[in-house]
């Protein structure tokens with residue numbers, strides 16, 4: 551459920567007309583709903599109650615500081631995968647004790663910043679990282695709380711580019727080696743082993759792989775405890791999928807997911823962490839674009855938008871589907887037409903949808919991509935020297951630009967011409 555609905559024939563974000571935002575900031579732009587973000591965050595906290603828990607929002611899905619502050623003020627922790635994301639979490643006022651640091655390639659410099667600024671835990675992904683973190687923490691006279699990310703070798707049954715828990719993926723250590731790696735961790739100075747971490751992939755639409763992985767984590771918890779480790783925290787990762795179409799998809803709900811967590815690891819007395827990104831942010835955002843041209847090709851109608859693959863790369867990168875709807879509600883009974891919906895970038899891959907049935911739209915009309923909050927703005931680039939597009943946050947009847955569109959002067963200023971030219 552989200553808070554983007556037609557009211558009096560016009561698409562709204564909560565109580566704000568999308569057309570009013572477009573008139574004020576120009577297209578294309580991203581718009582997020584505070585009510586949807588809040589609702590989705592609470593679904594998780596409710597689903598995990600009464601277990602002791604911390605929901606850590608995966609910043610990589612949507613990293614605007616205003617969004618992070620919206621969630622942080624509700625009590626959310628943050629899952630970061632770079633020092634830049636760590637600094638975003640801090641800028642949003644999230645205390646270090648609520649920030650977990652994931653990722654396979656943390657540098658010593660990144661470790662230092664997080665240790666000095668405060669951190670809930672590092673999710674360590676390899677033995678070399680373990681040794682590096684031990685050295686950095688010791689040199690600072692600090693102790694790094696850690697979990698070790700185990701790879702349970704389960705098939706997440708999702709897109710191959712976002713599957714992370716299979717043997718052969720670059721993530722974590724094989725669960726079969728956990729005993730040896732935990733023993734090494736316990737022997738190293740400057741580390742405090744607090745728990746276990748697992749994250750098997752993104753956009754999972756079936757709970758079975760989670761169940762498989764979490765049962766293995768439960769077994770591992772008992773085993774590591776028997777080997778003398780004080781396992782008191784389980785980070786179960788993110789990855790719960792969302793519906794990208796209104797019609798046929800029905801991915802599992804956070805309540806089902808919470809029940810699964812209670813069933814598999816709920817009796818271990820551990821504090822539970824989860825790291826959802828997409829489920830909180832995905833359906834909390836729209837990408838709004840204007841129609842530049844309607845071009846009739848051979849047997850095809852091209853809808854050429856002012857948004858492109860550099861603004862929203864998911865269709866080009868993952869073959870992902872986004873529902874695309876007109877901002878003015880189609881009158882009932884109008885005959886849909888078939889459109890190839892494309893952007894202006896000079897690549898055939900800059901195609902959002904082929905043969906998409908949609909109510910007729912005309913040049914100058916506005917359309918909205920649904921489910922664009924996650925892995926949208928964060929993956930944008932300036933390819934074709936197209937400025938990064940603005941982000942807007944709505945709360946009830948208010949809206950604010952939370953990231954401005956850069957001017958071409960600002961973009962050009964970042965390039966410098968060497969003295970010899």
Ligand SMILES: *Cc1c(COP(=O)(O)O)cnc(C)c1O
Pocket residue numbers: 608610611629652653749751752753787788789790825826827828829924
């Ligand atoms: C990407 C990622 C997440 C979030 O995944 P979603 O599918 O957006 O919920 C959580 N944890 C880690 C370690 C990740 O890499």
